[in-house]
Amino acid sequence: MISNELVDLSRLQFAVTALYHFLFVPLTLGMVWILVIMESVYVMTGNVIWKDMTRFWGKLFGINFALGVTTGITMEFQFGTNWAYYSHYVGDIFGAPLAIEGLMAFFLESTMIGLFFFGWNRLSRNQHLMVTVLMAVGTNLSALWILIANGWMQNPVGSEFSYLTMRMEMTDFWAVLFNPDAQAKFVHTVSAGYVTGAMFVLSISSWYLLKGRDIEFAKRSFRVAAAFGLASVCSVIVLGDESGYTVGEAQQTKLAAMEAMWETKPAPAGLALLAGINEAEQKNDWEVEIPWVMGILGTRSLSKEIPGIHEIKAKNRERIVQGIKAVSALEALRANREDPAAKQAFERYKADLGFGLLLRKYVLNVNQATPEMIEQAVNDTVPRVLPMFWGFRIMVGLGFAMLVLFGLAFYSTIRSSYQQKPWLLKWSLWMLPAPWVACELGWFVAEYGRQPWTIYGVLPTHMSVSTLSVGNLYGSLAGFIGFYTVLLVVEMFLMFKFSRMGPGSLGTGRYQNDISPHTPVTSA
Amino acid sequence: MFDYSTLKIIWWLLVGVLLVGFAIMDGHDMGVGTLLPFVGRNDVERRVIINTVGPHWDGNQVWFITGGGAIFAAWPLVYATAFSGFYWAMLLVLWALFFRPVGFDYRSKIANTTWRSVWDWGLFVGGTVPPLIFGVAFGNLLQGVPFQFDAYLVSTYTGSFWQLLNPFALLTGVVSTAMITMQGGSYLAHRTEGIIQARTIRATMGAALVMILAFVAAGFWLQSIDGYRITSVVNASAMPDPLSKTVVREAGAWMANYGQQPLMWLLPALGVLGAAVAAVLVVMRHTLIAFISSSLAIVGVIGTAGASMFPFVMPSSTSLASSLTVWDSVSSHLTLGVMFWATMIFMPMIIVYTSWAYSVMRGKVTAAYIRENDHAAY
Numbered sequence: 001m002i003s004n005e006l007v008d009l010s011r012l013q014f015a016v017t018a019l020y021h022f023l024f025v026p027l028t029l030g031m032v033w034i035l036v037i038m039e040s041v042y043v044m045t046g047n048v049i050w051k052d053m054t055r056f057w058g059k060l061f062g063i064n065f066a067l068g069v070t071t072g073i074t075m076e077f078q079f080g081t082n083w084a085y086y087s088h089y090v091g092d093i094f095g096a097p098l099a100i101e102g103l104m105a106f107f108l109e110s111t112m113i114g115l116f117f118f119g120w121n122r123l124s125r126n127q128h129l130m131v132t133v134l135m136a137v138g139t140n141l142s143a144l145w146i147l148i149a150n151g152w153m154q155n156p157v158g159s160e161f162s163y164l165t166m167r168m169e170m171t172d173f174w175a176v177l178f179n180p181d182a183q184a185k186f187v188h189t190v191s192a193g194y195v196t197g198a199m200f201v202l203s204i205s206s207w208y209l210l211k212g213r214d215i216e217f218a219k220r221s222f223r224v225a226a227a228f229g230l231a232s233v234c235s236v237i238v239l240g241d242e243s244g245y246t247v248g249e250a251q252q253t254k255l256a257a258m259e260a261m262w263e264t265k266p267a268p269a270g271l272a273l274l275a276g277i278n279e280a281e282q283k284n285d286w287e288v289e290i291p292w293v294m295g296i297l298g299t300r301s302l303s304k305e306i307p308g309i310h311e312i313k314a315k316n317r318e319r320i321v322q323g324i325k326a327v328s329a330l331e332a333l334r335a336n337r338e339d340p341a342a343k344q345a346f347e348r349y350k351a352d353l354g355f356g357l358l359l360r361k362y363v364l365n366v367n368q369a370t371p372e373m374i375e376q377a378v379n380d381t382v383p384r385v386l387p388m389f390w391g392f393r394i395m396v397g398l399g400f401a402m403l404v405l406f407g408l409a410f411y412s413t414i415r416s417s418y419q420q421k422p423w424l425l426k427w428s429l430w431m432l433p434a435p436w437v438a439c440e441l442g443w444f445v446a447e448y449g450r451q452p453w454t455i456y457g458v459l460p461t462h463m464s465v466s467t468l469s470v471g472n473l474y475g476s477l478a479g480f481i482g483f484y485t486v487l488l489v490v491e492m493f494l495m496f497k498f499s500r501m502g503p504g505s506l507g508t509g510r511y512q513n514d515i516s517p518h519t520p521v522t523s524a
Numbered sequence: 525m526f527d528y529s530t531l532k533i534i535w536w537l538l539v540g541v542l543l544v545g546f547a548i549m550d551g552h553d554m555g556v557g558t559l560l561p562f563v564g565r566n567d568v569e570r571r572v573i574i575n576t577v578g579p580h581w582d583g584n585q586v587w588f589i590t591g592g593g594a595i596f597a598a599w600p601l602v603y604a605t606a607f608s609g610f611y612w613a614m615l616l617v618l619w620a621l622f623f624r625p626v627g628f629d630y631r632s633k634i635a636n637t638t639w640r641s642v643w644d645w646g647l648f649v650g651g652t653v654p655p656l657i658f659g660v661a662f663g664n665l666l667q668g669v670p671f672q673f674d675a676y677l678v679s680t681y682t683g684s685f686w687q688l689l690n691p692f693a694l695l696t697g698v699v700s701t702a703m704i705t706m707q708g709g710s711y712l713a714h715r716t717e718g719i720i721q722a723r724t725i726r727a728t729m730g731a732a733l734v735m736i737l738a739f740v741a742a743g744f745w746l747q748s749i750d751g752y753r754i755t756s757v758v759n760a761s762a763m764p765d766p767l768s769k770t771v772v773r774e775a776g777a778w779m780a781n782y783g784q785q786p787l788m789w790l791l792p793a794l795g796v797l798g799a800a801v802a803a804v805l806v807v808m809r810h811t812l813i814a815f816i817s818s819s820l821a822i823v824g825v826i827g828t829a830g831a832s833m834f835p836f837v838m839p840s841s842t843s844l845a846s847s848l849t850v851w852d853s854v855s856s857h858l859t860l861g862v863m864f865w866a867t868m869i870f871m872p873m874i875i876v877y878t879s880w881a882y883s884v885m886r887g888k889v890t891a892a893y894i895r896e897n898d899h900a901a902y
Binding site for chain 2 (some may be wrong): 055062063065066067069070071072073074076077079080082084085087088089092093095096098099100101102103104105106108110111112113114115117118119120121122123162163164166167169171173253264331334335466467468472475476479483490491494496497498505506507515
């Protein structure tokens with residue numbers, strides 16, 4: 001039997017490497033469009049300061065991009081190395097968007113980024129701008145395909161299980177492609193990336209303005225970031241609400257946990273703004289509730305009910321009991337593919353197969369599951385409420401704080417008054433970590449909230465891992481943490497160094513702190 | 525459009541094309557990484573070398589990513605079994621690859637010799653370890669790998685990491701590393717001049733020679749190791765079910781395909797001749813044709829390994845029926861079809877814009893170029 005320790009370590013390793021990868025991805029997604037905006041102004045006006053802006057912010061973009069690439073390869077490897085059964089069970093559907101991501105997006109962005117950095121003297125202005133635009137399109141398309149893959153994990157459409165191949169098989173590629181979960185997630189996630197890019201440029205530009213350095217350069221950068229950031233943060237919030245809505249349809253469990261809705265409330269349900277969550281007794285000790293809001297956001301109606309955790313668990317208990325029959329029939333079919341009775345039973349219960357498999361965490365022969373095991377499996381079907389509830393609230397709170405900041409920043413750029421508002425510049429500087437915290441929490445709520453499944457309702461996390469020894473996992477986890485710590489230190493060092501140097505690091509002679517054209521190489 | 529059995533064959537060919545594409549494209553910048561600390565003796569020389577691949581390594585690396593993704597999509601059982609079975613080997617490849625993006629991008633951002641030297645050796649590791657391990661992995665595939673499936677098709681690998689480092693596999697590791705070094709060398713000779721080019725030419729010749737000797741030796745050795753043969757009737761269009769066949773293990777089985785298809789001898793011949801011609805041409809400084817010839821040698825070598833094993837992809841040495849073949853480790857008919865069309869649409873586009881990128885950056889990279897672009901070049 002697969003040990004719980006192996007499963008927990010595999011999950012930990014995936015979480016560590018995915019969260020780490022996602023430190024770099026949002027900045028790439030957003031900054032690339034800021035580069036497009038800056039370079040477009042350069043091409044339209046011919047004013048060289050806009051070219052310098054593109055090149056300087058491009059330098060910081062490159063430092064970040066390098067680690068995005070480095071940590072991205074890990075993600076591609078890890079499904080195979082640590083989630084082998086998952087890869088087999090759903091590779092028929094999940095592998096396709098990953099491969100198309102490579103063909104359609106990675107090739108484009110990675111080829112163009114080389115020309116972006118090295119092509120300034122070899123391409124005409126228009127050609128170079130085209131390269132930058134294609135690089136932006138490539139990065140954003142890669143987000144599309146990976147979120148199609150991820151959307152399918154949350155809402156597995158367009159596929160069905162085959163007992164002959166013992167896996168899920170694709171039945172409708174277009175359904176996988178136009179999965180509503182994937183579409184909402186894509187726009188929400190890339191918008192979050194745009195906010196991250198805008199916040200990065202806004203913060204560092206504010207710092208230059210506070211220091212009174214490279215004013216013309218910093219002012220223009222601040223303006224671009226404020227306008228782009230305001231548009232993006234509005235998009236995040238609206239589209240976040242849209243993902244909340246689709247969550248309501250496909251994954252009521254996640255919604256119930258996120259909102260700490262233990263009981264099904266009469267429609268339209270109120271939204272618990274804050275709550276004292278009592279996980280042990282499965283209730284909230286106190287709540288600050290806004291009436292109606294939850295029902296309207298979650299169902300887009302005044303009359304539909306949103307099921308609470310207790311109702312969901314009761315439904316899942318029935319599905320697990322049915323699922324036992326599906327698993328038994330499947331095992332009979334694996335022993336004899338032609339067994340007519342087993343075929344009939346399997347057809348009847350196969351919709352609940354995934355729920356039956358949940359019991360394999362406790363017993364290999366699910367027919368021997370005791371009532372206690374079934375009860376444990378039922379409890380497993382809802383993730384812990386406390387981290388979901390607060391993770392979600394902190395993310396949303398940061399989103400609104402950034403909305404206010406970008407609103408004020410944009411308003412002051414119209415009035416051209418931001419240089420006289422050191423408090424606004426300081427606030428912009430100190431808010432720098434906010435989009436990263438929000439992005440990581442967003443990942444957490446979406447993926448932790450899917451537990452105990454890797455593929456919702458289809459494949460339990462517990463079954464998805466590779467049959468490795470626990471020692472292997474400790475070794476690889478230590479290796480990842482070691483490598484990633486060193487890489488992060490190096491990356492931050494370079495980021496701080498070049499941010500402090502500012503546009504003078506381009507060596508054009510047009511900015512403060514300019515470095516000489518030939519820096520001699522020194523010994524340590 | 526295509527029936528299932530045809531698509532299974534097409535995908536065997538396409539995976540081959542992607543692996544060959546990876547070895548030709550990412551291979552040449554990995555080979556440049558292997559040569560870097562030896563051919564470049566001071567900072568400017570090393571920067572010249574790095575900048576020959578500077579604008580292209582990232583795009584080239586996508587051949588690797590896409591190859592992995594395509595195996596995931598087309599052969600999910602192979603992806604799952606190989607990546608989890610070769611756990612530490614895969615992690616070594618991965619961790620070696622970590623040094624490349626940061627090595628290229630960060631190295632010249634700080635003007636300090638220790639800093640730069642560390643990243644130079646990082647680029648060496650990132651260029652040398654992956655081809656070495658892939659060569660070792662192929663050597664193990666040819667001998668069979670200890671894994672088995674249960675009725676749920678959960679795969680369990682029963683070997684160890686050290687077991688992968690057996691003599692035959694180390695020899696194929698040498699073939700692969702020398703081949704990639706030759707590929708990198710013939711590219712580097714094309715993009716440099718003077719003393720760097722002269723050193724590169726000598727190294728390329730040496731690598732080609734080692735590759736030929738090791739490849740021929742591995743070929744003779746192959747005849748005496750146990751190959752695998754399917755003994756049950758193959759229904760090529762059946763739903764993939766690896767456990768439903770029977771397989772035997774016997775000496776010389778990998779030579780059987782050559783008996784049935786004598787034209788297959790062209791593949792090992794291409795491997796040897798391509799490398800020999802590349803070595804001669806690079807000395808005569810016909811560097812572009814030498815690079816093409818070296819690329820053809822790669823087609824020959826990888827083609828030889830793949831075709832010898834056909835229809836096997838990953839034979840199991842401990843549970844013969846669990847062996848993975850072109851017929852029973854594949855995705856569904858629909859997925860293979862979708863992936864086929866995606867490849868047909870995007871691959872020509874990739875080739876067009878990659879060629880354009882190389883033509884924009886064409887010409888020799890020189891010390892003068894590095895001086896003029898001190899803050900922009902790698």
